[in-house]
C-alpha cells in the first residue's frame with residue numbers, strides 16, 4: 001500500500017517535471033521581461049488580420065517557405081480573397097510564401113539574413129516576438145536608426161514603424177531593496193503612427209497569433225479531429241451498451 005503510494009507520487013513528480021520543463025527552458029534568455037502574447041488560434045478574424053499584416057510588413061524580407069498561400073482557406077479566407085488581398089502579381093494561390101530578397105543582399109544591408117518565419121513562433125516563443133515588436137526605439141547611433149530593448153542592436157529595422165510612429169527610449173531611476181536601478185522602457189515619440197497604442201498592441205497580437213498558427217497549423221486540424229473522435233466514441237458507447245443488455249438477457253434466462 002505504502003509502496004504503491006510512493007510509486008504514485010514518483011510518477012506524478014515525473015509528469016509534473018515534463019509539464020513544466022518547457023516553462024523553465026523559456027524563462028532563460030534575454031534579461032528584458034517578456035509580455036504575454038494574446039494567442040488564440042480559434043479567433044479566425046485575428047488570424048486573418050495577422051496574415052494580412054505578415055504579407056504586407058514582413059514578407060519584404062522574411063519568407064515562409066513551408067507555408068502555402070492556399071492553406072489560408074483554413075482560417076476562413078476564400079481563394080478570391082487570398083488572390084485579391086495577399087498575393088503579389090506573380091504568385092499563384094498554390095505557391096509557397098517565398099520572397100525575392102536574396103539572403104546575401106540582406107546580410108550586406110542589415111548585418112544578418114532574415115530567418116524564415118514558418119516555425120519562428122516555435123523557435124523564439126510567441127511572448128518574446130510580441131515583446132520584440134513592442135520594444136523598438138529610435139537610436140541614431142545605429143546604422144538603420146533603430147534599436148530594441150528585447151534584442152539590443154538587432155539587425156532588423158522596425159518593420160511596423162508606419163503603424164507605431166517613432167517610439168523613444170525612456171530610462172527611469174527606481175529604488176529597489178535600497179539600490180537605485182535603471183528601468184528601461186519605450187514611450188511614444190513626436191511622430192504618431194497610423195494606429196494608437198491600443199490598436200498597435202492588438203495588431204502585434206494578431207500578427208503573433210498568425211505566426212503561431214503558421215508554425216502549428218495542425219493544431220486547428222487536431223481540434224477538428226478531436227471532435228470527430230469524441231463523436232465516434234459516443235456512438236461506440238451506445239453500441240457497447242446495447243451489446244451489454246443483449247449479453248445479460250442470455251445470462252438471466
Ligand code: HEC
Nearest residue numbers: 057058060061110112113114115120129151154155156159
Ligand atoms: C527590412 C527587412 C525586414 C523586415 C521588413 C522584417 N524583418 Fe524581421 N528580421 C530581419 C533581419 C535582418 C533579422 C535578423 C536580425 C538579427 O538577428 O540581428 C530579422 C529577425 C527577425 C526575428 C528573429 C529575432 C531574433 O530574436 O532572432 C523575428 C521574430 C522577426 N524578424 C520578425 C519579423 C516580423 C514579425 C516582421 C513583420 C512585422 C519582420 N520581422 C519584418 C529583417 C526584416
